[in-house]
Amino acid sequence: MSTKPRTLFDKIWESHVVNRQDDGTCLLYIDRHLTHEVTSAPAFEGLRTNKRKVRRPDLTLAVADHNVPTTDRAKGIEDAESRLQIETLRQNCKEFGIRLYDMDDIRQGIVHIIGPEQGFTLPGLTIVCGDSHTSTHGAFGSLAFGIGTSEVEHVLATQTLLQKPAKNMLVEVTGKLPNGVGAKDIILAIIGKIGTAGGTGHVIEYSGDAIRGLSMEGRMTVCNMSIEGGARAGLIAPDEKTFEYLKGRPMVPKGAAWEAAVAYWKTLPSDPGARYDRELRLAAAEIPPLVTWGTSPEDVVPVTGTIPTLDAAKDATQREAYERKYEYMGLKPGQKLSELKVDHVFIGSCTNGRIEDIRSAAAVVKGRKVAKGVRALLVPGSGLVKEQAEQEGLDRIFREAGFEWREPGCSMCLAMNADKVGYGERCASTSNRNFEGRQGRGGRTHLMSPAMAAAAAIAGRLADVRELQ
Amino acid sequence: MDKFTKLTGVAAPLPRVNVDTDAIIPKQYLKTIKRTGLKAGLFYEWRTNQDGSEKPDFVLNKPAYKNAQILVAGANFGCGSSREHAPWALLDFGIRCVIAPSFGDIFFNNCFKNGMLPIALPQAEVDKLMQDAEKGANATISVDLEKQEITRPDGGVIKFDIDPFRKYCLLNGFDDIGLTLRQKEKIDGYEAERRRTMPWLDGSRAA
Numbered sequence: 001m002s003t004k005p006r007t008l009f010d011k012i013w014e015s016h017v018v019n020r021q022d023d024g025t026c027l028l029y030i031d032r033h034l035t036h037e038v039t040s041a042p043a044f045e046g047l048r049t050n051k052r053k054v055r056r057p058d059l060t061l062a063v064a065d066h067n068v069p070t071t072d073r074a075k076g077i078e079d080a081e082s083r084l085q086i087e088t089l090r091q092n093c094k095e096f097g098i099r100l101y102d103m104d105d106i107r108q109g110i111v112h113i114i115g116p117e118q119g120f121t122l123p124g125l126t127i128v129c130g131d132s133h134t135s136t137h138g139a140f141g142s143l144a145f146g147i148g149t150s151e152v153e154h155v156l157a158t159q160t161l162l163q164k165p166a167k168n169m170l171v172e173v174t175g176k177l178p179n180g181v182g183a184k185d186i187i188l189a190i191i192g193k194i195g196t197a198g199g200t201g202h203v204i205e206y207s208g209d210a211i212r213g214l215s216m217e218g219r220m221t222v223c224n225m226s227i228e229g230g231a232r233a234g235l236i237a238p239d240e241k242t243f244e245y246l247k248g249r250p251m252v253p254k255g256a257a258w259e260a261a262v263a264y265w266k267t268l269p270s271d272p273g274a275r276y277d278r279e280l281r282l283a284a285a286e287i288p289p290l291v292t293w294g295t296s297p298e299d300v301v302p303v304t305g306t307i308p309t310l311d312a313a314k315d316a317t318q319r320e321a322y323e324r325k326y327e328y329m330g331l332k333p334g335q336k337l338s339e340l341k342v343d344h345v346f347i348g349s350c351t352n353g354r355i356e357d358i359r360s361a362a363a364v365v366k367g368r369k370v371a372k373g374v375r376a377l378l379v380p381g382s383g384l385v386k387e388q389a390e391q392e393g394l395d396r397i398f399r400e401a402g403f404e405w406r407e408p409g410c411s412m413c414l415a416m417n418a419d420k421v422g423y424g425e426r427c428a429s430t431s432n433r434n435f436e437g438r439q440g441r442g443g444r445t446h447l448m449s450p451a452m453a454a455a456a457a458i459a460g461r462l463a464d465v466r467e468l469q
Numbered sequence: 470m471d472k473f474t475k476l477t478g479v480a481a482p483l484p485r486v487n488v489d490t491d492a493i494i495p496k497q498y499l500k501t502i503k504r505t506g507l508k509a510g511l512f513y514e515w516r517t518n519q520d521g522s523e524k525p526d527f528v529l530n531k532p533a534y535k536n537a538q539i540l541v542a543g544a545n546f547g548c549g550s551s552r553e554h555a556p557w558a559l560l561d562f563g564i565r566c567v568i569a570p571s572f573g574d575i576f577f578n579n580c581f582k583n584g585m586l587p588i589a590l591p592q593a594e595v596d597k598l599m600q601d602a603e604k605g606a607n608a609t610i611s612v613d614l615e616k617q618e619i620t621r622p623d624g625g626v627i628k629f630d631i632d633p634f635r636k637y638c639l640l641n642g643f644d645d646i647g648l649t650l651r652q653k654e655k656i657d658g659y660e661a662e663r664r665r666t667m668p669w670l671d672g673s674r675a676a
């Protein structure tokens with residue numbers, strides 16, 4: 001073991017190497033594996049074909065989230081393919097002895113929300129899932145990244161993965177966040193700055209007092225969208241807030257084991273003087289409420305701003321891309337964001353479907369009405385988030401305003417279930433991707449924070465949340 | 470897994486940047502429980518009109534590129550979602566090699582698990598191959614993995630880099646899982662040590 005100062009990433013990596021090849025490829029032990037219905041079926045099929053078993057069924061947790069209806073569950077799933085996919089997950093879990101939170105379980109929800117909620121996610125672990133937003137769990141100081149289905153099969157069979165170490169990138173956000181600005185704005189600002197490929201090949205460690213000042217929910221929002229900046233994983237060093245969040249959750253160690261775990265977790269933060277391959281610094285005070293205008297998460301502008309003109313494009317390739325975006329999004333260069341009327345508002349997803357997100361949207365919505373012609377959905381990230389919100393009376397605030405209060409799932413973030421944005425329709429969304437067709441073919445997505453999405457629902461157009469405060 | 474040694478074929482040009490995996494294969498094709506038969510969904514929204522009819526001007530719909538085996542694309546190809554359906558759809562269409570200035574990490578990794586070769590080259594080299602690809606079916610490109618060389622239609626050669634272990638696996642068609650299972654004793658040893666030093670890590674069954 002080297003004695004030079006190490007980053008949080010270095011420490012987690014080195015403690016999980018089972019074997020190192022001469023070329024640097026490592027066999028990495030995987031502590032936790034999450035799985036859902038969309039990316040797992042061929043992996044289980046592969047195990048069956050090759051007569052292989054799941055090495056550690058106790059280290060995998062399964063949930064159905066992408067295809068689940070967010071309306072009355074008692075009616076079952078109308079779409080035959082969605083139904084089959086979930087039924088297949090159910091059978092696979094039964095056959096291989098894997099714990100599943102099924103559709104009727106209060107603990108069911110989006111895979112990246114239930115992991116932390118149950119304490120399946122802990123600091124210092126390696127966590128994988130066949131889903132790119134696995135980066136969310138990095139908020140606990142665990143190395144968490146998305147994998148493909150072949151790798152899901154590899155993890156199931158061996159509890160390891162073949163990997164090469166990533167490079168270290170530090171993003172430090174310092175100072176006080178302005179009024180109306182939150183975790184979502186921080187991560188959008190970072191992606192706007194580094195670009196959608198800016199973090200490729202890197203793990204991003206987020207630090208600075210603005211990051212430390214965020215709640216665990218806010219930290220998860222930041223880490224969640226690391227992949228939108230190209231980084232497979234985001235990391236935030238564990239601290240008292242992390243321990244406080246975890247203590248007492250169902251799968252978290254108890255008693256003496258808890259004390260031992262905390263003692264270990266306290267050794268994880270990066271050492272003073274640890275070296276990063278890249279460093280970026282942002283002043284929190286300079287981040288305004290942000291929205292995306294185009295079809296890449298890097299297309300970030302202040303809500304008070306305008307659609308960039310072709311002059312803002314850095315080269316011919318980007319000019320061409322801008323022209324495609326104008327056309328797809330139905331925008332004119334120079335147009336004010338605040339002129340854009342919305343047809344849908346979606347509050348939810350693994351980015352912003354947690355209790356704090358719902359609270360911050362509720363604060364804006366309270367006593368107001370959703371604008372005429374706007375369909376607004378509030379989709380809690382899990383059954384437990386939904387229950388908590390209902391206990392706080394937040395569901396009434398949304399219902400009275402004209403929001404639809406739904407059952408938990410991925411929903412309109414990727415529109416695999418029945419919740420879709422129609423052709424040419426515009427959506428103010430708290431999700432993570434504004435790609436062409438992401439929320440439905442021809443659908444036009446603007447990404448923003450829950451408070452901003454709530455403001456858009458009330459105004460019927462993209463709006464500055466600060467005007468509603 | 471099929472071996473990848475040498476590939477000679479038509480290259481299709483897709484000069485767009487940030488082609489995400491939602492564009493490569495949209496969500497409705499993710500409802501399958503198999504990894505085959507996905508070419509119908511490849512670039513679905515670019516390849517078809519709203520009524521499902523083909524757009525004749527999309528590159529892979531043009532007769533010259535119907536049998537393309539190589540795709541030449543812009544930077545950050547395959548960014549976004551981890552869906553392995555993206556390489557599966559390309560493979561099902563017949564494309565086994567994608568050449569671009571850069572790739573999304575997860576997509577890049579997924580390719581190798583399916584006997585596909587993604588090649589990252591400097592923009593200037595990709596530009597040359599993009600021009601070659603624009604020439605259509607009369608201009609084939611050869612990719613030789615052993616020599617790490619791309620041969621252009623005019624005979625010009627471009628060298629490329631590849632991780633030696635990935636090259637070894639592709640050339641031999643090795644299945645990662647089979648290779649890893651040979652290290653079972655090491656995994657057993659790691660697990661035993663972990664159980665001794667951090668027994669609380671096995672606590673996920675507690676609830």
